[in-house]
Amino acid sequence: MQVRDLVMRYGSTTAVDGLSLDVPEGSITAVLGPNGAGKTTTVETCEGFRAPQSGSVRVLGLDPRLDAVRLRPRVGVMLQSGGAWTGSRATEMLRHMASLHAHPLDPDALADRLGLASCGRTPYRRLSGGQQQRLSLAMAVVGRPELLFLDEPTAGLDPQARRATWELLAELRGAGVTVVLTTHFMDEAEQLSDLVHVVDAGTVIASGSPAELTAAGARGTIRFAARPGVDVVALMEALPHDTKVEEVEGGRYVLTGEIDPRLLADLTRWCADHDVLTESVLVERQSLEDRFLDLTGRTLR
Numbered sequence: 012m013q014v015r016d017l018v019m020r021y022g023s024t025t026a027v028d029g030l031s032l033d034v035p036e037g038s039i040t041a042v043l044g045p046n047g048a049g050k051t052t053t054v055e056t057c058e059g060f061r062a063p064q065s066g067s068v069r070v071l072g073l074d075p076r077l078d079a080v081r082l083r084p085r086v087g088v089m090l091q092s093g094g095a096w097t098g099s100r101a102t103e104m105l106r107h108m109a110s111l112h113a114h115p116l117d118p119d120a121l122a123d124r125l126g127l128a129s130c131g132r133t134p135y136r137r138l139s140g141g142q143q144q145r146l147s148l149a150m151a152v153v154g155r156p157e158l159l160f161l162d163e164p165t166a167g168l169d170p171q172a173r174r175a176t177w178e179l180l181a182e183l184r185g186a187g188v189t190v191v192l193t194t195h196f197m198d199e200a201e202q203l204s205d206l207v208h209v210v211d212a213g214t215v216i217a218s219g220s221p222a223e224l225t226a227a228g229a230r231g232t233i234r235f236a237a238r239p240g241v242d243v244v245a246l247m248e249a250l251p252h253d254t255k256v257e258e259v260e261g262g263r264y265v266l267t268g269e270i271d272p273r274l275l276a277d278l279t280r281w282c283a284d285h286d287v288l289t290e291s292v293l294v295e296r297q298s299l300e301d302r303f304l305d306l307t308g309r310t311l312r
């Protein structure tokens with residue numbers, strides 16, 4: 012899937028401002044960004060619910076609006092809310108959705124797997140928020156789509172259902188399904204996705220695998236223990252200039268800086284040269300959440 016120079020406005024609000032991104036086939040790609048960054052508007056344009064005001068979108072090589080009839084059976088969509096018939100029972104709805112597809116998954120087995128079997132006879136509007144989410148996910152995947160759009164799929168789910176969802180998505184990727192998901196859970200993006208696009212103010216400000224993003228500009232921490240009173244000023248002189256070392260309590264040290272294998276080697280070499288035995292050396296790299304906050308800022312908008 013490809014988005015090129017997409018611009019989308021609501022009146023005087025520019026929601027998407029020249030956004031371009033790629034979603035490789037067979038990958039799980041996460042689109043991350045603060046509230047109001049333009050993720051849902053972008054995804055809804057890819058789903059064909061909105062026409063690009065400028066720029067272009069190709070989904071499975073097709074135009075999501077002009078080729079909607081050809082795309083519909085090949086694409087699964089889970090919206091942030093809605094998309095269900097509020098009076099229908101959960102399993103009825105899922106079976107009906109399955110009947111619209113040529114080679115669906117077994118709806119009852121899927122309901123069972125997502126913990127919906129016990130509430131299968133409950134009308135949609137009486138399901139809990141998390142049960143509604145699970146049903147929306149089941150409806151998106153039951154037709155065995157080639158491409159799956161999931162807008163915050165695990166918002167409001169309990170930890171068990173989140174894990175069941177992650178397992179299902181990993182399995183779908185294994186079967187060659189392309190997944191595009193938006194999420195505010197950085198651990199989810201880190202665990203699941205092959206590629207992450209960080210969107211802010213309507214454009215992509217960083218892209219890469221979770222490992223690439225967390226390694227880029229990685230300021231991290233090394234904690235170590237040694238005898239009390241190590242000369243940290245002399246140690247810092249032997250390390251790159253933006254590295255800081257502090258003795259936070261007697262014999263416990265915290266080093267902050269751009270952590271890479273060379274820095275760790277320089278630290279232990281200096282300690283060896285000064286007859287300092289380092290113990291419990293713990294390297295803490297930044298998480299995707301740290302990187303996200305560095306990229307998009309720490310203040311609320």
Ligand SMILES: Nc1ncnc2c1ncn2[C@@H]1O[C@H](COP(=O)(O)OP(=O)(O)OP(=O)(O)O)[C@@H](O)[C@H]1O
Pocket residue numbers: 021024025026027044045046047048049050051052053
């Ligand atoms: N229907 C609408 N009418 C007017 N403005 C809208 C509409 N939908 C979204 N916007 C505005 O467009 C911008 C982008 O919204 P969008 O929903 O795409 O962001 P998002 O990244 O999905 O946010 P969230 O993480 O909160 O779901 C926001 O400023 C929002 O207020």
